[in-house]
Amino acid sequence: xxxLEEYGRPAFLVVPNDHHRLDARVWKERYPSMQVVAPEGSRxxxxxxxxxxxxxxxxxxxxxxxxxxxxxxxHEAALVIRTPNGTTLVLNDLVGNIxxxxxxxxxxxxxxxxxxxxxxxxKPVKLVLIKDKEALRVQLLQWAExxxxxxxxxxxxxxxxxxxxxxxxxxxxxxx
Numbered sequence: 001x002x003x004l005e006e007y008g009r010p011a012f013l014v015v016p017n018d019h020h021r022l023d024a025r026v027w028k029e030r031y032p033s034m035q036v037v038a039p040e041g042s043r044x045x046x047x048x049x050x051x052x053x054x055x056x057x058x059x060x061x062x063x064x065x066x067x068x069x070x071x072x073x074x075h076e077a078a079l080v081i082r083t084p085n086g087t088t089l090v091l092n093d094l095v096g097n098i099x100x101x102x103x104x105x106x107x108x109x110x111x112x113x114x115x116x117x118x119x120x121x122x123k124p125v126k127l128v129l130i131k132d133k134e135a136l137r138v139q140l141l142q143w144a145e146x147x148x149x150x151x152x153x154x155x156x157x158x159x160x161x162x163x164x165x166x167x168x169x170x171x172x173x174x175x176x
Contacts (some may be wrong), residue, residue: 041074
């Protein structure tokens with residue numbers, strides 16, 4: 001925490017969906033002035049852990065965009081961050097890129113659909129989170145058109161830095 005605080009006090013806590021809310025209260029207690037952000041569809045469940053200040057944040061930086069991901073019933077958020085060095089797309093549960101897990105845990109992740117040989121939309125995510133595949137497909141293709149896209153950060157797995165636009169097109173195609 002001390003290393004984080006050397007950059008300054010956190011001003012925002014982005015809770016990207018209602019499955020990632022458990023530690024939110026602890027963060028808010030440590031940084032009481034921090035604004036809690038969550039997508040509208042997740043607000044009720046997130047508020048079981050911590051009060052949500054906004055579902056439409058203004059980060060005070062035009063280069064940081066909060067997106068409620070279409071096709072997820074408003075339950076999943078993403079960030080688009082533009083810098084002079086390129087654009088980073090930050091996703092949460094929507095895309096997994098767990099590849100090199102081994103042993104029983106790795107086997108179980110593969111069987112459950114969370115791990116694979118390439119970035120993918122995990123099977124449980126398709127079943128539980130995605131309600132409008134076409135809307136999500138369109139969003140993935142729009143992100144693929146970001147000319148300066150350099151990387152995709154995911155909550156589960158390694159960053160996607162090799163051909164991120166091509167990866168988004170493949171993910172869109174996987175939705176049918």
